Amino acid sequence: MESKKLCARISELECSLKKANDDKQSLYDEWIALSALLKTKTNELLQLQEDRLVLINKIRDLNEQHANLFNTEVDLQQERQQRKIREEIARACEDTSKDEKIHTSLLQTNFPTGDSVFGDVIPQEVVFRAEANDGEVYDILWLSTDIFASGGSDKRVRLWKIDQRVRPTKTNTLVGCNHAVTRLDFNLESRLLLGASNDHGVRLWNVDNQRLMTSFMGHMDKVSSARFLSCSQVVSGSHDRVIKLWDIRGQRCVRSVFPGSTILDIVGIRKGVATFTSGHFDRKLRFWDSRNQEPIHTMDMAGKITSLDLSSDDIHLLCSTRDDTLSIIDVRKYQTVHIYSAEQYRTSSDVSRCVLSPGMEYCAAGSSDGHVFVWNVQSTKLEKVLHKGGHEHAILSLSWNPSGHGLLSADKQKIVCFWK
Structure with missing residues (x-):
């Protein structure tokens, strides 16, 4: 067993x-x-x-x-x-007789000279009104006190020079984009002009010889904004909800961050560490350090953020939102300092651009009715509404002359106005 x-x-x-x-x-x-x-x-x-x-x-x-x-x-x-x-x-x-005519013309000119008053000046009237691009003029930017650039739906960036009679003359056309130009930025030190485009790309031109230096391709949707972080680095934001950092010398993308919302505008800090701020469709303002994948701070705004403009001292940020207001934000404390609004002011679009004056005495924005509104930064008082002889369509972009004298505005129907 x-x-x-x-x-x-x-x-x-x-x-x-x-x-x-x-x-x-x-x-x-x-x-x-x-x-x-x-x-x-x-x-x-x-x-x-x-x-x-x-x-x-x-x-x-x-x-x-x-x-x-x-x-x-x-x-x-x-x-x-x-x-x-x-x-x-x-x-x-x-015909040497032209010399006398030219001399008389120069004596009669009202163009600013070295004897002009220093500081920011509130524009009072339109000095010229001209067609800049064929279609919408999405962005306009002063490169110096007498030269400006315009970019729009005609895929071109046009360079203009204001003559002694305060009239614009087109000097060059920069080509290379295959769709609308949405945002411009200029680096004075490197003499490079940056253009974001709806063809999913970002391009760099040398303004001295008008050569296309490079094209940054990598976004999967329209590039809504691109700015210089330094002479060697560019940051761009797109409708694909991605922010990309580009190395100019290496001509390549060095970092991508994913905020999770469409970027409508972006601005870089010009001094110190490579930080930048992005404004989004989800009403959030995000502050970034280029070395990190996550924002260092996030602020909730009252509407979609259409535009950002940084003061020359890198302390105050002007923010335009779709709730028909503008805000000044202290970027050191991440706090709203002032809010600006007016009864007749209406933000014209998701790409409507606002601007600070060089001395940060005034801020301005264009309205959907073609009027330009100018506020006092400190008192928030509405100082001026510019409209007579100006735009008949919604204003998309503004640029304040570096001298503080004169304001450019551009609209949806080819027109650029110079207010002074």
């Missing part, structure tokens, strides 16, 4: 051992198969990485070819302009 039990136990153990050996063999076979698969996938990954590098180099080469083509076009434009200038000089030399 005892021996039968032992035999049964031995048989049971032998069955268990056989099952264990079978399981071991199955696991070993599976391990061999997975090892082979891992090796195959590793080789595929290495090949894909090599292909990626090849494609990146091809993209860079194509971007360079693209830039060279546009630069060739710029060279041809410059050659035509130089030829035209030489012809005009030759004609002028034939």
